[in-house]
Amino acid sequence: MSNEPVRSDPAKRGALASPASGVGEAASAIDLAAPTSMPPTPAPHRDAAARRDAATAWEGMTRAIAGLDGPIAALNLAALRYNAHDLLLRAAGTPIRIASKSIRIRAVADAVLALPGYAGILAFTLPEALWLAEHGRTDIVLGYPTVNRRALAALVADPRAAERITLMVDDLAQLDVVDAVAGPGARPPIRVAIDADASWRAPGPLGHVGVRRSPVHTPEEVVALARGILARPGFALVGLMMYEAQIAGQTDDVAGAAAENALMRWMKRRSLAELGDRRGAIVDGVRALAPLEFVNAGGTGSIETSAADPSVTEVTAGSGILGGHLFDGYAAFTPAPAAAFSLQVVRKPTADIVTILGGGWIASGPPAASRQPLPVWPAGLRTLGREGAGEVQTPLQGEAARALRVGDRVWLRHAKSGELSERVNEFHLIDGDRVVASVPSYRGEGKAFL
Numbered sequence: 001m002s003n004e005p006v007r008s009d010p011a012k013r014g015a016l017a018s019p020a021s022g023v024g025e026a027a028s029a030i031d032l033a034a035p036t037s038m039p040p041t042p043a044p045h046r047d048a049a050a051r052r053d054a055a056t057a058w059e060g061m062t063r064a065i066a067g068l069d070g071p072i073a074a075l076n077l078a079a080l081r082y083n084a085h086d087l088l089l090r091a092a093g094t095p096i097r098i099a100s101k102s103i104r105i106r107a108v109a110d111a112v113l114a115l116p117g118y119a120g121i122l123a124f125t126l127p128e129a130l131w132l133a134e135h136g137r138t139d140i141v142l143g144y145p146t147v148n149r150r151a152l153a154a155l156v157a158d159p160r161a162a163e164r165i166t167l168m169v170d171d172l173a174q175l176d177v178v179d180a181v182a183g184p185g186a187r188p189p190i191r192v193a194i195d196a197d198a199s200w201r202a203p204g205p206l207g208h209v210g211v212r213r214s215p216v217h218t219p220e221e222v223v224a225l226a227r228g229i230l231a232r233p234g235f236a237l238v239g240l241m242m243y244e245a246q247i248a249g250q251t252d253d254v255a256g257a258a259a260e261n262a263l264m265r266w267m268k269r270r271s272l273a274e275l276g277d278r279r280g281a282i283v284d285g286v287r288a289l290a291p292l293e294f295v296n297a298g299g300t301g302s303i304e305t306s307a308a309d310p311s312v313t314e315v316t317a318g319s320g321i322l323g324g325h326l327f328d329g330y331a332a333f334t335p336a337p338a339a340a341f342s343l344q345v346v347r348k349p350t351a352d353i354v355t356i357l358g359g360g361w362i363a364s365g366p367p368a369a370s371r372q373p374l375p376v377w378p379a380g381l382r383t384l385g386r387e388g389a390g391e392v393q394t395p396l397q398g399e400a401a402r403a404l405r406v407g408d409r410v411w412l413r414h415a416k417s418g419e420l421s422e423r424v425n426e427f428h429l430i431d432g433d434r435v436v437a438s439v440p441s442y443r444g445e446g447k448a449f450l
């Protein structure tokens with residue numbers, strides 16, 4: 001292995017027994033197998049004990065990075081362990097494929113995949129999938145269609161990569177792009193899976209509930225596509241995916257939003273009932289034509305219900321590993337805040353406002369307040385409505401600001417999980433109040449895929 005996913009500077013951090021340098025060492029530096037001491041907890045804002053635990057963690061993390069300068073991204077090892085094991089409990093024996101887009105740190109993906117119960121990666125671009133295959137990953141499903149001719153040329157030129165990577169398709173036009181790069185006689189067989197639409201076509205004014213991705217929705221449409229793929233030489237239909245975004249990606253337990261929470265829970269129940277029947281019919285129809293290796297479903301927000309569907313063979317999860325703050329708002333689970341970033345106070349415009357350097361790391365999705373970073377420590381700081389989190393400067397107001405001095409640090413959480421990795425080159429791995437290693441993000445490895 002040529003890359004060095006775990007870096008350690010023992011002189012500075014004094015904690016890692018021996019410098020690690022490869023993927024194998026990365027997985028052992030982040031040892032998630034140790035039992036977690038954190039019991040499953042309800043949402044922190046409702047539970048005093050959990051809140052106390054969180055406070056202890058932030059204080060330890062602050063001590064761990066004292067002396068380091070600049071923006072710091074950190075992974076709390078205890079929280080990472082808790083999350084990895086909690087997802088396994090929730091999946092109740094159904095294998096979990098990890099969504100790499102929601103992590104974007106190879107050492108973390110390796111460490112999670114080293115745990116029994118996790119198998120395979122749901123990659124987000126073909127260049128990424130090729131890179132992971134090059135680094136030894138053997139079970140990679142591309143979660144989204146690709147039209148990247150250059151990457152397709154690399155795929156068809158590498159029989160080993162073609163064995164390891166499954167493309168996602170929902171339209172024969174995507175097969176045309178592959179054939180335009182190399183016809184069936186000029187390449188190894190290409191593994192493909194069908195992405196079937198899992199959204200809910202609700203009756204009445206509610207209409208389409210879910211994401212706009214795949215055009216194939218009904219069992220007839222999906223079976224027709226499967227027939228179309230099977231009629232094309234040089235492709236092997238090996239899998240099916242149905243990602244129920246309206247269930248997995250929709251919060252249903254947000255503090256202060258009782259009416260909306262009730263509506264979302266009603267929607268999820270209805271959508272789930274419709275999906276169970278339709279997914280079963282789709283899987284039966286496609287299996288009658290091709291022996292599928294996998295039927296993938298779900299995400300962090302829907303593991304229990306996705307895994308409970310008898311036609312599903314594996315579930316996907318990614319965000320639940322790092323625990324972006326959007327995932328605080330679910331009734332069924334509460335991930336521990338495993339990833340966070342710390343920025344420095346550079347000035348104090350008033351006694352109860354501090355201004356930190358940076359902060360405007362806004363998450364993708366609808367441009368709502370929920371996509372802003374969440375200041376978490378010291379507790380009680382908030383962004384200002386008129387200014388928000390800025391490109392270079394972010395004012396934070398609250399009683400806690402009075403005790404903060406220029407040079408002190410504030411911890412924030414990103415709304416999503418993997419996007420933080422696009423902002424930093426490395427994550428410091430914190431155990432209690434020590435940095436025990438640092439691991440590069442994809443960006444830190446020179447890889448910006450999307």
Ligand SMILES: Cc1ncc(COP(=O)(O)O)c(C=O)c1O
Nearest residue numbers: 099102243299300316317318319
């Ligand atoms: C195809 C697909 N599967 C699963 C997921 C769930 O990922 P996560 O667990 O990070 O929410 C997503 C997220 O958007 C997705 O696009």
